[in-house]
Amino acid sequence: MPDAAVTLTASGPDGATVEVRLTSPDKVVWPATDHGPAVTKTDLTAYLSAVAAPMLRGLADRPVTLQRVRGGIEGEEFYSKNPPKGVPQWSRTTMVTYPSGRRHPQLVIDDEATLLWTAQMGTVTWHPWPVRSGDxxxxxxxxxxxxxxxxxxxxxxxxxxxxxxxxxxxxxxxxxxxxxxxxxxxxxxxxxxxxxxxxxxxxxxxxxxxxxxxxxxxxxxxxxxxxxxxxxxxxxxxxxxxxxLAAAWSPRILPGAPVSVPLTWDQLGEVAPAELTVHTVPGWLAQHGDPWExxxxxxxxxxxxxxxxxxxxxxxxxxxxxxxxxxxxxxxxxxxxxxxxxxxxxxxxxxxxxx
The missing domain is CATH 3.30.70.3300 (Alpha-Beta Plaits)
Structure with missing residues (x-):
């Protein structure tokens, strides 16, 4: 029997509290490895809430491509450029033009609630464009x-x-x-x-x-x-x-749930990238802060x-x-x-x- 769905509360537009439904919360997204335990959907959303402030600085007001999976990272992988079905009413999109000349709306992630909703939809890596929604x-x-x-x-x-x-x-x-x-x-x-x-x-x-x-x-x-x-x-x-490219603070679709982490130039070379994972990065952020702030x-x-x-x-x-x-x-x-x-x-x- 599937795990019972849970309801998460998160910050939405203008700081309003929004409810996000999380189904199959105990579903494994990243299997356990020799370097760390498994990461479930609940673990992933807890991670995203812990890093939401700095991660949203790199996502907000940008079109975002979602790298999604079915069945965890060992299952089917695909990219969502069109917004997934069921986009919450509080979220927004922006029109983008592709190299072919084709145009369509793409999701913008301005708040924690939308970020958690994309995790509910199977997103494991977030890819923001290097542009703002206004241009x-x-x-x-x-x-x-x-x-x-x-x-x-x-x-x-x-x-x-x-x-x-x-x-x-x-x-x-x-x-x-x-x-x-x-x-x-x-x-x-x-x-x-x-x-x-x-x-x-x-x-x-x-x-x-x-x-x-x-x-x-x-x-x-x-x-x-x-x-x-x-x-x-x-x-x-x-x-x-x-x-x-993967967003700052975004996990990657690789064994062990590694994260793309901003560093100071002095820190580069002093820390092993494999040590920066969904399990360890919240503590790293609390200790070192966000050098990209x-x-x-x-x-x-x-x-x-x-x-x-x-x-x-x-x-x-x-x-x-x-x-x-x-x-x-x-x-x-x-x-x-x-x-x-x-x-x-x-x-x-x-x-x-x-x-």
Whole structure:
């Protein structure tokens, strides 16, 4: 017999108390591992309530993609871009445009009650867009994912992150860092909402290429995995429309229920990411606070990073590959694995030549 549903009380819009129904509260979402006990739906909602204040700072007023599961993390996984059925009357949505030109509403999570309701709907990881609901075309955050290839230790990622911090600071940005909940690191910077996605992406490419010049044996901007070797990939495409990263304080769909946790730059490298889980992070937050609390108080201009892109254009460097779900873009390299590319089948603009 299924566990009896329980009713949670949470803060809704304008601080009003709202009731959220939680079915199957003892259902296991993350099975137990050698590193910790299982996480049930009740455990997850208790975690979300404990971190709601800082987590909502990264979610509120943004379109959010929900990474959901059926049957826990070992069951079916899927992403919800359309709001799930039964969105509470107190919640809201915002219209977003996708790379294909398709438009539809996407859920905005402004309050604890909506956050808990999404957990009831099987959400395990929350993915906010880098835009605000009032202007869904101009990012207010630069986001860079440092993705280590097999063979790299976390200490190598820390070295790359510190190098990226230096490049971003020289470009006039204020970088903030968090663990990914996996093997990498995410670096963010708040920016004024002046440039649209493609321009911000070009600014990020400028930063990535400058980091690659400084640390050529450690990092790479190579889109194709066969060209990366053991280097750390600087994922410039996280600045592209409809590409998102796990929210700060969000659990990840990985064994042990790890969490993506903001750190100070001094803390980076001093704490093992695997130790930051749904079970331990509430205590970590209570002890250390949220280093991202005031991140958006004084956003920066992205001009310095964009100047790096323009300087590379003068050097003869051009566009880099877009994700495969994007339309073919002007100047984009051929969308074919380099080892399978036949030169005479492609023109100078990266378009296939029909024989």
């Amino acid at each position: 869904n075309d101009r990012p207010d955050e630069v986001r860079i994912d440092l993705d280590p290839q097999p063979g790299r230790a976390f200490a190598d990622v820390v070295e790359a992150a510190r190098g990226l911090r230096e490049v971003m600071t020289e470009a006039g940005l204020t970088p903030y860092v968090k663990t990914t909940g996996s093997r990498g690191v995410h670096v963010f910077a708040p920016v004024r909402t002046r440039l649209e996605f493609l321009e911000v992406r070009h600014a990020v490419i400028g930063l990535a290429r400058e980091l690659e010049r400084r640390l050529p044996d450690l990092v790479t901007t190579a889109w194709w995995k066969e060209e990366r070797g053991e280097r750390i990939f600087v994922d410039f495409n996280q600045a592209t429309r409809d590409r998102t 005031r991140m958006h108080d004084e956003p920066d201009e992205v001009d310095g990073a964009y100047a790096l892109w323009e300087a590379d254009l003068e050097r003869g460097l051009g566009e880099l590959s877009f994700p495969p779900d994007h339309p073919k873009m002007p100047g984009e390299p051929p969308r074919v694995q380099p080892s399978k590319k036949v030169a005479e089948h492609w023109d100078e603009h990266g378009n296939r030549v029909e024989s």
